[in-house]
Amino acid sequence: MPRKHLVASQTYKKQQNNAKIWQKLAKEIKVAAKIGGPNLEANPRLKAAVDRALQFNLSRESIAKNINGSNKDATDMVDVEYEIYGPSGLGIIVHALTDNTNRTISNLNGYISKLRGNLAKPNSVKINFEQHGIIHTNLNNYQEDQMIELLMEYELIDLNSDSDGYEIVCSPKSYYDIKNCLEKSGFQITHSELKLDPLLLIDLSTEEQEVFSHFLESCENDDDIQWVVANNNPY
Template identity: 30%
Template sequence: MAGHSKWANIKRQKAVVDAKKGKTFTQLSRAIIIAARNGIPDPAGNFQLRTAIEKAKAAGIPNENIERAIAKGAGTFTGDGSSLEAIRYEGYGPGGVAILIEALTDNRNRTAADLRAAFSKNGGNLGETGCVSWMFDQKGVCIVEGVEDEEKLLEASLEGGAESYEMTDEKTAEVFTEVANLENLNQTLKEKNFQVTDAELRWIPSNNVEIDNIEQARSLLKLIDTLEGLDDVQNVTANFEMPENLMVVMA
């Protein structure tokens, strides 16, 4: 998971910059809508919704926007008639890299057309459902910062039902678990006084494609950046590894 975690770190750093853009506000609001629709519209009893709200607040989204998004998800908001649905798209990027795209859209045809254009202009191909998803497993991930004692983290992780963990830098760890156990792991780590800064669902590749050619790397990252820039796209995951020096240059 090491290569994927390095890329995840770079994506988080990029997200800090992106948080200043309206797109991130839209993404976070849509995540709240879907979370409220998939469960009860009460964050106290809906972990997915509670997590989405925490991320929205951290990004500076006003409370009235958050409440409006919850109402839309619950079906109690009458301000517009748009209906969002969650769709997963799949394709291949330069070098045969497998790419998963999670989207929220009110128009499937528009989203598919935008994705197809992004792939074709950047050396990739939008594929059929199932063409690459078999190479990924969805996991729950807790991001833990300020880790002083790795042994205590291991003990707490095991108690919380974690499958594995990885130190991504000197004091930051990613702890992995089954999707259904994410809330329990998150709560256990917090009860053990660990600083959990994020709890999310993430697609983890079972195999990775090594990208060490600078032109291929440039095309791949341009494709990912283009996909992430589309209004309907919530998240992009790819199964590549890249030498750290090349990744730093590209980032």
């Protein structure tokens, strides 16, 4: 009986997490469609949002509904970004979509206080990150030299492979062109995103890592906060 209860609790928690993720994905789709229009090919932000939503199994029906309802539902939403210094000089970037910036910063200040961190000046943290495109694919019977030849005209930063497939790291400029090239060549894209990668990693103590984990959990549970990146060493 206890084991059954544990499994049920884990299932419920996973459902809650999925619901929270889908809610944030839907918000991003609405705002992206409102700002840049509903045409995915002419709106890179919307295309990225839809790709990410599909990777998290948000239904196409829900995606279409959020795009079509963007003018009504995303009227007062604004993008805000906060840069934070945490313990041991940890750099953190928090991105939010909100209709009330006072509420957002008030909640965030509470999380920062428990983190024992402080808000930083714009670009003082972000300068230590660089944006890359990340694409994961199946092998598609391609050897690594064939893959390099296929992508040689694009701004490829790194290429890694294992028994499951390829990981491609590229410039943001080449991200969508590489995705299109791979799809036309028969590759199955299992994951893709534009992300900020830290240029320098910070080691945290066990206690600092625990405090930071609580900060991340608070951000994940905040409806206004879309994503968080940091330069903590994960190992």
